[in-house]
Amino acid sequence: MTTASAPGKIILFGEHAVVYGQPALAVPVNQVRADAEVTDIDRAGIWINAPDISLHEELSRLAPDHPLAAVIAPLLSPHFAGTKMGGPRGAGLQINISSTIPVASGLGSGAAVSVAIIRALATHLGHPLDDKQVSALAYEVEKLHHGTPSGIDNTVVTYGKPIFFSPPLLRGFSPVYGGDKGGASIQPLHVAEPFTIIIGNTGISAPTKESVSDVRKLWEQNPTKMNALFAAVGSLARTARQAIEGGYPERLGPLMNENHLLLQEMTVSSPELDRLVEVSLKAGALGAKLSGGGRGGNMIALSAKENAPTVAEALLEAGAKNVIVTHQIVI
């Protein structure tokens, strides 16, 4: 049996604008994870068992564009990426998938499931892949989840470290990252002083694909206005990087508030997200914003470590479905 695991993620700054070439900051969330387990079995076929989504099916019975089929099938091709993957040692394979990352909530659930499966399956078939290959494969599947993903989710979930993700600048709209070929600059984000982020889940599931596609419509209608919003977000992301790497994480608070206002202007917030943001600030958070695709899913708040329980409690009282307190350590 071969197992692999991948963390969830949050975007600290830059969601949506990153799809249009602006830089963004993301960190892994290790408290929630996706796990994959691959075993040789005597029964023929590639059996996929994902109880969280009530799926128990043979691979060939899934539509080719089903995200799980799209992850698994290419790896089973005998000439996958010029490699010679070994076949299953039994008649077939069983792939068990489980995840504690809430789906459609901005925590990178789709990317983490892909990464865990790719790692476990490739290793099981005798050809472990490096992080760059894993991320590039997961990116292909992200296209099914997101339509036009920037590549930040698969990257942070694969590398499992804080990153400053900078796609090539756009000449008109296009997906900006193409896995290995896209030329995004992926730099480690050095955390000089620890800081605490509280993640509050609205409990509202909101597919990223929809918010990304709505932002695209707005961009098509008014590129000048939207480009200005994206550029403002990009500038916040660069300033935030300096604050984190310079050892002034408290400076992130006002930057998060500004980023949230810009996301509101992009129409990707929601009354529930705005309420949790407001509640966290009233409870003493230094700044707060939605995180990920928006319209539901999660918000994040920066807090002094000692005040984190108060902020977490306030979020739960205000209706957050669950709260995760993360401590970003020096790295």
Ligand code: MEV
């Ligand atoms: C989703 O986690 C982040 C978005 O910017 C989409 C993307 O970057 O692909 C909304």
